[in-house]
Amino acid sequence: MNSKKFSLEGKVALVTGGSRGIGRAGALAMAEAGADVVVSSRKIDGLKPVADEIKALGVRGEAIAAHNAKIEDSRALIDQVMEKFGRLDILMNSAGTNPYYGPLMEQDEKTWDVTFNVNLKGLFFLSQLAAKVMKKQGGGSIINVSSIGGLRAGDLGCYCVTKAGVIMLTQVMAKEWGQFNIRVNAVAPGIIKTRLSEALWKDPEVHEEAVSSIPLMRLGEPDEITGAVLYLASDAGSYTTGATIVVDGGRMHGGPAHLKKY
Ligand SMILES: NC(=O)c1ccc[n+]([C@@H]2O[C@H](COP(=O)([O-])OP(=O)(O)OC[C@H]3O[C@@H](n4cnc5c(N)ncnc54)[C@H](OP(=O)(O)O)[C@@H]3O)[C@@H](O)[C@H]2O)c1
Structure with a gap:
C-alpha cells in the first residue's frame, strides 16, 4: 500500500457537524491530508474557529451555517460550496442529535421526529444533493457517521433506530450510486x-x-475515528462501498473477558 493513496490534495470536502467532536476531528484530518474543507452546523460561532484551524493547515477552509433537517438549508449549503469551491468530492455526514435519554415507553412524537429528521432524513437529502454534483464530476465519496447503536440494540431506542437506518441507507445509496463512481460508506463509533x-x-x-x-x-x-474517515475519503478506499467500519474499542463484543465472573 502506497501511503500517497491517503492524500486528499486537490479534493474538496464538506463536513456536517463540523463545529465539534467527531465532525471537527474528521474535518481537520482531511485538511491535514490536503483537502480544502467546508465545515457546517447550525451555529456559525462554533464553526468559525474550526475554519481557522483548517486554514492554519495551509488549505482553504470555510464555515457555512445550515440546519441539517431543513432541506432548503441543505440546498443553499451545496450551492455555496459550489460557488466558492467549484466542486465537491467528499461529504462527511456527522451532524447528529439525541434529544431524549429515556425509555421508549415514554418517548414523545416531537423528540422522535427531531431525531429522525436530523439523523436520517436530513442526512439523506443532503447526500442526494451532493451525489447530483458528484455524478456530474465523475465520482465522489460519502461517509455517514452511524453508531454501533445501529448494529445492535443499545439503550437509546429511537436514536439507535435512526443509526440502523443510516447503515441501510448507506447500503442502498452505495448500490444505486456505484454506477456513478460514488462510494457511500459508514463509520460506526462506540462511545467517543x-x-x-x-x-x-x-x-x-x-x-x-x-x-x-x-x-x-x-x-x-474523536481523532480515533479519523483513520477510518481518511481511508474512506481517499483513494486508499477506492474499492470499498456499502461498508460500515466499526471503531468502538471492541464494545460490540461485550465487556473485557477478564472482568467476567464465570
Ligand atoms: N460521541 C459518541 O459517542 C458517538 C457514538 C456514535 C455515533 N456518534 C455520532 O457522531 C456524530 C457526531 O456526534 P459527536 O459525538 O461528535 O457530537 P457533538 O460533539 O455534540 O457534535 C454534534 C455536531 O452536530 C451538529 N448538529 C447538531 N444538530 C444539528 C442540526 N440539526 N443541523 C446541523 N448540525 C447539527 C452540532 O453543531 P451545532 O450545535 O452548531 O448544530 C455539532 O457540530 C453524530 O451523528 C453522532 O450520532 C457519536
Missing part, C-alpha cells in the same frame, strides 16, 4: 468523548460502568 455522549462519561459512576463494557477499557477520542 464528545458533547453528545456527555451523559455517558461526565458522572464518574456512569463512566466506570461504560468503561467496563469496552474491551480496550477506555472511551474513544
